[in-house]
Amino acid sequence: MTVVSTRVAMIALSVLLALSVVASLSLGRYGIALGDLKTIALGWFGIGPGRAGVAEPVWRVVELVRVPRLLIGAFVGAGLALCGATLQGVFRNPLVDPHVIGVSSGAAFGGVAAILLGLGAVALWSLAFTAGLGALLLVVMMSRRAGRSSVLMLVLSGVVVSALFSALVSLATYFADPNDTLPAIVFWLMGSFASATPERALYMLPIIIVFALPLLLMRFRINILSLGDEEARALGLNVEPTRWLALCCVTGITAASVANSGIIGWVGLVIPHFARAIVGPDHRVLLPASALLGASYMLLVDLMARSLIAAEIPLGVLTAVVGATVFMVLLHRARSEDWQR
Amino acid sequence: MIEARAVGFRHEPALPWLFADLSFSLAAGQTLVLLGRNGRGKTTLLKCIAGLLAPSAGEIRTAGVIGYVPQHFAPVFSYSVLDVVVMGRARHVGLFASPSAKDRIAAEAALDQLGLGSLAQRSVTTLSGGERQLVLIARALASEADILLLDEPASALDFHNQAAVLSTLRRLVAERGLTVVMTTHEPTHALEIADRAVLLHGEGVAEEGPVAEMCTEAKLSELYGMPMRQLSYASGAGEASHIVASYAEIVRARSA
Numbered sequence: 001m002t003v004v005s006t007r008v009a010m011i012a013l014s015v016l017l018a019l020s021v022v023a024s025l026s027l028g029r030y031g032i033a034l035g036d037l038k039t040i041a042l043g044w045f046g047i048g049p050g051r052a053g054v055a056e057p058v059w060r061v062v063e064l065v066r067v068p069r070l071l072i073g074a075f076v077g078a079g080l081a082l083c084g085a086t087l088q089g090v091f092r093n094p095l096v097d098p099h100v101i102g103v104s105s106g107a108a109f110g111g112v113a114a115i116l117l118g119l120g121a122v123a124l125w126s127l128a129f130t131a132g133l134g135a136l137l138l139v140v141m142m143s144r145r146a147g148r149s150s151v152l153m154l155v156l157s158g159v160v161v162s163a164l165f166s167a168l169v170s171l172a173t174y175f176a177d178p179n180d181t182l183p184a185i186v187f188w189l190m191g192s193f194a195s196a197t198p199e200r201a202l203y204m205l206p207i208i209i210v211f212a213l214p215l216l217l218m219r220f221r222i223n224i225l226s227l228g229d230e231e232a233r234a235l236g237l238n239v240e241p242t243r244w245l246a247l248c249c250v251t252g253i254t255a256a257s258v259a260n261s262g263i264i265g266w267v268g269l270v271i272p273h274f275a276r277a278i279v280g281p282d283h284r285v286l287l288p289a290s291a292l293l294g295a296s297y298m299l300l301v302d303l304m305a306r307s308l309i310a311a312e313i314p315l316g317v318l319t320a321v322v323g324a325t326v327f328m329v330l331l332h333r334a335r336s337e338d339w340q341r
Numbered sequence: 342m343i344e345a346r347a348v349g350f351r352h353e354p355a356l357p358w359l360f361a362d363l364s365f366s367l368a369a370g371q372t373l374v375l376l377g378r379n380g381r382g383k384t385t386l387l388k389c390i391a392g393l394l395a396p397s398a399g400e401i402r403t404a405g406v407i408g409y410v411p412q413h414f415a416p417v418f419s420y421s422v423l424d425v426v427v428m429g430r431a432r433h434v435g436l437f438a439s440p441s442a443k444d445r446i447a448a449e450a451a452l453d454q455l456g457l458g459s460l461a462q463r464s465v466t467t468l469s470g471g472e473r474q475l476v477l478i479a480r481a482l483a484s485e486a487d488i489l490l491l492d493e494p495a496s497a498l499d500f501h502n503q504a505a506v507l508s509t510l511r512r513l514v515a516e517r518g519l520t521v522v523m524t525t526h527e528p529t530h531a532l533e534i535a536d537r538a539v540l541l542h543g544e545g546v547a548e549e550g551p552v553a554e555m556c557t558e559a560k561l562s563e564l565y566g567m568p569m570r571q572l573s574y575a576s577g578a579g580e581a582s583h584i585v586a587s588y589a590e591i592v593r594a595r596s597a
Contacts, residue, residue: 092417217437223424224431227416230393234409235484236432281418284439 009279013292017074020299024073025066028307032058032066069196070299075208076193076261077271077298078291079253084268085275085290086215089222089283090246091154094276097268098254101154102161104265106135107251107258108189109165112172115185121200121259125207129255135161136251191262191316193302204260211252214245215287222246222283264316266323267294273330342404343367343390343488343520349398349545350385358545359385361398365539365549369405369487372514372521374531374552377541378565383524384412384492386541390522391490405488405520406432408481412492414473419464422476426451429483444483451483452476455509471502478509489513491523495530503527507534528556528569528584540564556584567591 026032036054040062043050051059084097091101098104110131114124142157169189176182215222221242224232232239257264275290301322305313349361359382367373375383388394390401391409408429416425429451430444440448452458455475460468465476474494481489489510495503511534513519525531531538531552538555541547542564548555561569561584568587573580 089418094417214437220434220439221431221436223420224428226418227428231409231411232431233393234391234407234411235428242436276418281420282424 006279006285010285010289010292013278013289013296017292017296017299020296020303021070021074024070024299024303025062027303028066030057030061032062037062064198065196068198068201069193069302071201072196072204072260073193073298073302074295075205076257076264077267078295079208079212079257080264080267081271081275081290081294081297082212082215082287083250083253085272085283085287086222086246086250087268088272089226089286090243092226092228093155094273095155095269096158097266098250099162099263099265099268101158102135102139102165103132103251103254104258104263105162105165105169107132107255108263109135109168109172110255111188111259111262112169112185115188116172116176116181118181125256125259128259129252131165132255132258133248133251135165136247140247187314188262189316190314191264191319192305192312192314193261194306194312195261200260204256207256208253211249211256212291215249215253216291218242218246219283219287222287226283262314262316264298264319266319266327267298270323270327270330271297273327277330342369343373343522344402345390345399346401347399348386348389348396348401350382350389350394351397354397358397359543360541360547361545363399363539363547363549365537367520367522367537369520370514370518371536372510372523372534373537373539374535375522375524375539375541376526376528376531376555376561376564377539378543381541381543382547383541386539387490387492387522387524390488403488406484406486407488407490408484408486410474410477410481410489410491410494412494412496414465414477416465419466421461422452422457422463422465422468423448423461425465425476426480426483429480432484447485448479448483451479454482455479469502471498471505474498474502474506475509478506478513482513486519488520488522491521493524493526495525495527503530510534528561529582531556532582532584558584 022034022037026034026037036058039048039053040050040059042048043053080098087096087098087101088094107128110127110129111124113131114127119127139154139157139161142160143154173182173185176185221237224235224237225239225243225246229239271294272286272290275286275293279285279289301318302315305315305318344366346364348363349358351358365373375386377383385394389396390403391407393409426448427440427444430440430447434440434444449458449461452461455478457472457475457479460472460476465473468476478489478494494506498506507530510521510523514521535552537549538552539547539549540555540560558569558571565586568590570585570587572583572585574583
């Protein structure tokens with residue numbers, strides 16, 4: 001059950017996000033003074049001198065490097081957490097995330113294929129999306145054939161499809177040119193926001209927003225889907241189309257984030273659990289709370305990734321280390337109440 | 342209103358009929374019970390009426406919103422009682438909308454009507470079986486159901502809670518003119534609240550009629566394949582009947 005009132009929790013999560021935003025703008029190997037940040041930020045709204053009020057390297061770092069990276073990081077984090085919370089509800093299983101369900105691996109294969117074929121960014125995204133959706137279709141079909149969409153079969157099918165696409169990714173890497181394509185694939189797969197540019201942020205954010213908005217709006221429906229097909233149907237829900245709409249949105253967000261920043265695991269699994277512990281299981285609150293928490297989490301992890309050591313640590317590695325550790329603590333402390341059957 | 346015409350069901354064409362050629366009609370404000378041994382199609386018939394399963398033959402027509410109350414309710418997530426009852430409003434909430442204040446008020450009214458107002462913020466997973474059944478009935482009421490379909494609403498409940506569920510149903514029928522269909526293994530419940538009864542004998546044999554004609558010693562003994570006895574007694578509320586399984590006649594005979 002909820003620990004604190006919903007309103008207090010949402011305000012606290014928003015404050016956390018605001019602090020994470022400020023921290024990831026000012027901290028890093030090139031420190032930016034809070035006063036300079038304020039001057040630049042006010043400048044965006046036409047107040048004060050803006051860029052002219054700070055040294056050129058300062059505003060260049062903020063506007064051309066940190067802000068795009070921040071936007072992409074926050075949206076990817078929010079999107080992945082939203083996907084996790086949605087999938088856990090739709091599949092009535094708190095162990096599901098975009099990775100378990102095969103979507104990430106599918107999207108990764110699509111992306112790797114695009115890099116291998118030397119295609120551009122648009123093709124990479126399209127291939128990642130198509131392959132992600134294909135993976136999801138395979139999982140749903142397999143679990144359906146194996147009997148009434150049992151949750152165990154679903155997770156097993158997800159593991160199998162994930163393994164299949166991972167194998168295909170390995171195969172593609174094996175054939176890749178070790179001088180240029182191979183490193184590109186390997187670093188892309190490990191996940192990073194280092195490639196963030198203002199242009200990338202501009203075409204990436206609308207994609208995530210377009211897919212996230214329906215999910216956020218249909219969050220009451222996700223509550224009902226989480227009761228199981230038969231009950232949802234008895235409550236008057238058109239189950240299949242509703243579930244497909246949710247799954248397509250999840251695939252869109254996952255593919256967009258994989259296409260942009262590689263596989264960043266664990267966010268979709270851990271953040272919804274964390275959020276559920278704070279605001280309770282009602283998806284009407286859980287979905288926005290997961291998105292806020294996911295954004296903050298991703299910003300802080302990215303901050304660690306780029307400032308802990310001289311070189312940049314791949315994000316996927318850090319989220320796995322941090323996520324797995326946090327999850328262990330959560331599991332240790334959790335009463336099984338929240339996900340017992 | 343429920344109208345069933347020559348309804349039959351079998352899981353596959355190669356399998357025998359569970360029930361066949363079953364016709365009945367139920368007016369608003371009437372209660373029907375479905376009786377029969379395990380696996381003879383009680384729940385199946387209930388799901389056919391609910392529209393969750395398609396009958397293999399015949400047709401069932403219903404007029405009004407249906408509220409289906411499943412036998413078991415074990416959500417994966419520990420929603421609060423109010424959250425669960427608000428979900429009954431799904432029909433009245435658009436795809437991309439969230440329940441409004443009006444929906445919340447309807448849910449709270451349904452809870453109050455069943456005397457569950459104080460449980461609103463409790464997690465459903467912490468409720469007793471009896472409380473859960475009442476919460477599900479409240480959810481059906483919040484959906485503004487005209488027809489209530491209940492799958493063994495009193496099974497696994499102690500006597501006190503069974504009485505609570507039965508009297509609630511009876512009150513709702515009287516106050517709101519609800520049409521109720523429920524399955525049960527307790528013929529006494531049928532005598533106490535039902536107008537009509539369906540006996541599902543299996544292998545395609547089913548009959549329907551007024552409860553007084555269906556729930557007799559002879560018919561029920563045949564239905565359950567063991568002697569059933571009707572006991573009449575003077576209760577505090579007047580003349581009452583109890584139908585019991587005469588275990589003595591079976592157990593003693595077999596162990597002798």
